Amino acid sequence: MAANAQSIILHQYDISPFSEKVRVVLGIKGLDWFACDEPVIMPKPELTALTGGYRKIPVMQIGADIYCDSQIIIRELERRFPSPSIHAGSDNGTGWGIAMWTDRVLFQAAVAIIFGGGTPLADEAFIKDREKLTGRPFDIEGMKAAAPMMAEQFRAQLGWLEEQLSDGRAFLPGDNPGLADASAFYNLAFVRWTSPNGVKLIESFPGVAAWEKRVAGIGHGNRQEVSREDALDIAKATASTEKANADPGEPNGLKPGDTVTVMADDYGRDPVSGELVSSSAQHIALKRNDPRVGDVVVHFPRAGFLVMKS
Template identity: 50%
Template sequence: MTDLILHHYPTSPFSEKVRIAFGLKKLGWKSVTIPNIMPKPDLMPLTGGYRKTPVMQIGADIYCDTQLIMLEIEKHAPTPPLLPPGKEGEARALAMWIDRNIFWAAVGIVMGAIGDKLPEAFHKDRSEFSGRSFEPAKLKAAAPIAAQQTYAQLVLAEEMLGDGRAYLLGAAPSLADCALYNPVWFIKERLGGGKAVPPLDRLPRLTAWSERMKAIGSGNPTEMSAADALAVAKAAKPAACSVDAADPSGLKAGQKISITPDDTGKVPVTGTLVGLTPDHISISRNDERVGDIVVHFPRAGFIVTPA
């Protein structure tokens, strides 16, 4: 099997969502540490401008956004499943809710507490990335509202665990658990040194759940340099993919398109359409540092326009 290469940095919460999936499946993987702010000169040749973290690479195929990264991990290592049989839709729907709602509320808590300790370059980068102010005073002022919203939504997860189940969808962890561990881990690690802090201290079942998740670990990572990852891409050929000619979008194979996130990091990536399914969309690109590559995105949460 071709190596799974994760481009990430240690404090990235969405990277933790992927790392815990590696742990669940007991996978070996290559770890490329990238900067936590722009510029990211050794990542851009792979993504064509997509700047979010993490990015997963398999040879000359580049996977953007954890929605799609997790599905690709599932393809490469189906057991134990991230998508429990019969509950695939539930797992993915819960993950989308968590990523789009709970995560940003949790960010508000963390940034309100530590924003004034972060460098000015970080504030500038995240303001440009998110389209909202990351000025320390504004972050601190908004933190109480973020705490209320985080608590109100985490209570729902607490209630899901109320019947004694060990994980959100039953006896085994799933994609939904990996997604929820992302913001819970972020709050605990950045503010509590691994311990439960408000509002987690009011949620005993969720706190116990988070300890079970933490025990899963991160699989077996091996460090890889960015230069070596670029060399892997250049030496490889992208996997074959195809375009559904009956897709309701009307998009056609060979069409030049741009793909842009609809929430944050709104940098368009342009290429030739080579893959289209209900789950994802793929474009071919060429960069002198990596040659021919294919960049893959999820359909949900991304805007596709003619280039």
């Protein structure tokens, strides 16, 4: 079946670690979805037509609703497809906090090991692109120098996973896999794809290595492919399903109709502006228009993002 307005379309590329986090969640939930492959470096004209400037990967599209950042993608998947839940075992919400650890501290250690160890991924065009993304030099020599220290950091954090698994549980939250598993796993997958030295560190933890196999065994649900042009046509032909909603608890008085700008608080801070449709403690949705895709609503998480009223 071809992709349509109800399909989950994941704008991604295969060696994108944050896409792997979402793919594992799609696997936990056993969902049908479409991969729309995007370039690894800029330009990404089709992606930014949908997002209004956000260029990071992954982005999820369902019709004319565009979800930027793995956190809001997974929250939306949980909302639309609650069973089985990503909140497994005793996790009702702290899984999001675990993801903040794995997406920032653990990920930075993995990146330093991968790029400090030399990888063909880092060609000249890639380095230039990532310098623009982060606003900092992509300092391979510095990463090489830091790699031994970062190996210690990575090992210490792998040790936490080993301790969590030490009572024989199958997954981090207990008998069933959840958000914590997807969040930790993708970092290890990224290391396995790219860094033999990093793999040795992982292999030194038998419980972690066995858990990794179990998470890999979950799979990615049922994947099909969709082209970028077809994905844009779907957005153009569809209206967003997001309803206007004023949050009385908004600390800074934001309300539907306000013009706001949203950007990540870490790297890839390309601002996206639009008219606020709805917001909550965990979510903000902006309406914007693009000649290629018409009216779309772009969704972001609140934790890790800055919102400015224009």
